[in-house]
Amino acid sequence: MASPWTASARTATPPAGRAATGWYPVARSAQVGTTPLPVGAGGQAYVVLRLRPGAEVTALSARCPHRLVPLAHATVVDGRVQCPYHGWQFDAEGRCVDIPSLGPAGTPPPRADLTGPWAVEERDGWVWLAPERTPAVRPPRSGDAVPTPEPVPALPTPAGPVLGNLDPSLAHAWHPVALAGELHEGGWVQARLLGRTWTVHRHDGALDADPPAWGVVERHGLVWIAPAEPRDSPLAVPESTDPRAVHAWLPPARSPAPAGPLADLFLDAAHVPVVHPGADATHEPVAEVTPEAGGSTSVRVERSAGGGLRRTTAVHRAPFQLRVRTDELGTGAARTTLHLLQPEDEDSTRVYSCLFLTPPDGTALTPDDVAAAVAEADAVLAADLELAAGLGSTGLPLLPRDELHVPADSPGVALRRTLADFAAAGPLRRTA
Numbered sequence: 001m002a003s004p005w006t007a008s009a010r011t012a013t014p015p016a017g018r019a020a021t022g023w024y025p026v027a028r029s030a031q032v033g034t035t036p037l038p039v040g041a042g043g044q045a046y047v048v049l050r051l052r053p054g055a056e057v058t059a060l061s062a063r064c065p066h067r068l069v070p071l072a073h074a075t076v077v078d079g080r081v082q083c084p085y086h087g088w089q090f091d092a093e094g095r096c097v098d099i100p101s102l103g104p105a106g107t108p109p110p111r112a113d114l115t116g117p118w119a120v121e122e123r124d125g126w127v128w129l130a131p132e133r134t135p136a137v138r139p140p141r142s143g144d145a146v147p148t149p150e151p152v153p154a155l156p157t158p159a160g161p162v163l164g165n166l167d168p169s170l171a172h173a174w175h176p177v178a179l180a181g182e183l184h185e186g187g188w189v190q191a192r193l194l195g196r197t198w199t200v201h202r203h204d205g206a207l208d209a210d211p212p213a214w215g216v217v218e219r220h221g222l223v224w225i226a227p228a229e230p231r232d233s234p235l236a237v238p239e240s241t242d243p244r245a246v247h248a249w250l251p252p253a254r255s256p257a258p259a260g261p262l263a264d265l266f267l268d269a270a271h272v273p274v275v276h277p278g279a280d281a282t283h284e285p286v287a288e289v290t291p292e293a294g295g296s297t298s299v300r301v302e303r304s305a306g307g308g309l310r311r312t313t314a315v316h317r318a319p320f321q322l323r324v325r326t327d328e329l330g331t332g333a334a335r336t337t338l339h340l341l342q343p344e345d346e347d348s349t350r351v352y353s354c355l356f357l358t359p360p361d362g363t364a365l366t367p368d369d370v371a372a373a374v375a376e377a378d379a380v381l382a383a384d385l386e387l388a389a390g391l392g393s394t395g396l397p398l399l400p401r402d403e404l405h406v407p408a409d410s411p412g413v414a415l416r417r418t419l420a421d422f423a424a425a426g427p428l429r430r431t432a
């Protein structure tokens with residue numbers, strides 16, 4: 001005999017834009033704990049979890065509305081769902097109840113709420129979701145039949161354009177492809193850039209690329225290629241000529257995340273207390289941002305654990321060049337990190353990071369000081385890259401309403417504007 005519920009309760013996935021009515025079995029009750037479980041119901045992606053061990057099941061939309069992070073990576077903190085990137089917290093109804101960067105008195109905007117299904121129920125050892133209002137107020141009894149959950153659907157993608165690593169506009173910029181030290185006199189290196197393999201030779205001090213590029217140069221200790229006539233503005237690095245600054249490269253790293261979201265992460269201050277707990281500052285996430293030709297500069301001032309003032313200045317130049325300098329005001333000490341990104345393939349970015357360290361006035365850095373700073377910066381980079389690997393991003397959304405921006409996001413909003421302008425300028429006529 002046909003099961004009574006298979007036909008009446010479950011409907012085929014509705015056409016795009018149409019509501020999915022009916023009840024959908026999504027997981028066995030025993031599978032659902034305090035770790036979010038991605039599921040699908042009526043073609044919609046959700047996560048299901050319990051906000052306390054043994055509590056009833058909560059079902060929420062599968063992405064954080066802020067930066068579209070998959071909530072499969074969320075954790076439960078004090079009975080709330082916490083996004084791993086900036087620590088926004090959501091209650092059992094999906095209401096956003098805390099945005100740490102707004103401060104203790106801040107009120108999350110209604111758009112920060114997650115949407116959930118119309119109803120979620122546990123019956124006969126199964127969790128059922130009704131994405132939309134449905135005439136049957138309870139899921140059907142399954143009798144002897146074993147429900148079949150549908151495959152987990154892909155997460156919804158942004159409606160507007162997304163800047164990925166293979167965007168054609170990126171040909172019109174300089175990109176790092178190797179550490180200068182990786183390319184010896186008389187030798188060559190192979191590098192991936194914008195989905196192609198390039199071989200760079202060094203002969204008698206001169207560089208050339210195969211296939212031919214508009215230009216190949218050595219700058220800031222890196223080898224750079226401009227595949228076509230570049231229209232980016234160079235990043236100034238005053239530290240490189242400061243006799244008091246000592247510099248050290250971190251080992252180059254690689255990420256499956258595209259360069260746009262990585263640049264956004266390196267520019268972002270609001271994730272620091274969540275992703276790098278223990279940072280020694282009273283965290284001030286909101287920056288003053290000044291748009292500039294080919295990029296922007298943002299400045300934040302906060303109080304360090306020692307009580308002094310600390311100013312952080314972050315400079316972005318399109319497409320993926322960042323210089324982040326922190327000055328301990330009144331002491332002369334400073335620390336700058338360059339992040340220079342190589343968009344290799346759709347799902348691969350090489351990350352070059354260089355530290356410049358300036359000791360407090362009247363003191364000098366020992367090799368141990370430099371080694372400790374490099375080890376610390378490397379640990380911070382590793383935490384950032386672990387987070388980035390879970391973003392599930394195909395690129396940086398360029399349409400403002402595809403994400404939800406709060407005041408702490410102003411440097412990231414400027415980054416998106418710069419890159420939207422860069423991408424919209426269209427290809428120049430190739431001259432090489």
Ligand code: FES
Binds near residue numbers: 083085
């Ligand atoms: S809090 Fe979720 S992406 Fe920012």
Ligand SMILES: [Fe+2]
Binds near residue numbers: 271
């Ligand atoms: Fe970070």
